[in-house]
Amino acid sequence: MLNRSVLFDVANIDTLGFTVFMFLDVAVFSLSLMGKNWHEYITEAKRCLVTNGILIIAETTKSPKGRLSNLRDEIQKQGFDIYSDEERADFTFIESRGL
Numbered sequence: 093m094l095n096r097s098v099l100f101d102v103a104n105i106d107t108l109g110f111t112v113f114m115f116l117d118v119a120v121f122s123l124s125l126m127g128k129n130w131h132e133y134i135t136e137a138k139r140c141l142v143t144n145g146i147l148i149i150a151e152t153t154k155s156p157k158g159r160l161s162n163l164r165d166e167i168q169k170q171g172f173d174i175y176s177d178e179e180r181a182d183f184t185f186i187e188s189r190g191l
Contacts, residue, residue, distance in 0.1 A: 115142045122150040131166050138170045141190050147172055149186040153179050160184055 119137040137147055147167065151160065164186065167174060172188035179185075 116140050116145060117142055118146045118148065120148045120150075123152065125149065125151060125163065130163075134166050134170050134172075138172070138190060143190065145190045147186075147188045147190065149188075150183050151186075153182055153184045155184075 116137075119141055121133060121137075125133055134147075141147065149163070149167075151163065153160070164174060164177070167186065167188050171191050173191055174186060174188045176185070176187040
């Protein structure tokens with residue numbers, strides 16, 4: 093099977109040598125939006141995803157108060173439509189599509 097997954101810090105995607113012609117179908121953030129610049133990751137995902145690209149986020153449900161709400165707001169602010177927002181055990185899974 094061809095492995096087409098790439099692991100990297102999305103805040104530094106330009107340093108990887110990708111060209112403007114390379115776009116992502118799916119961006120996944122799993123417990124990776126903990127830093128102070130987490131909103132920049134959402135912005136960069138929007139820039140790199142194809143039209144109607146999918147953004148999947150898995151974060152701990154026990155995040156500090158208001159954090160998940162702020163995350164949802166930022167996702168929508170960046171032009172994503174949240175179509176699934178589900179809490180399962182200790183995790184919240186948010187799936188959205190770029191508009």
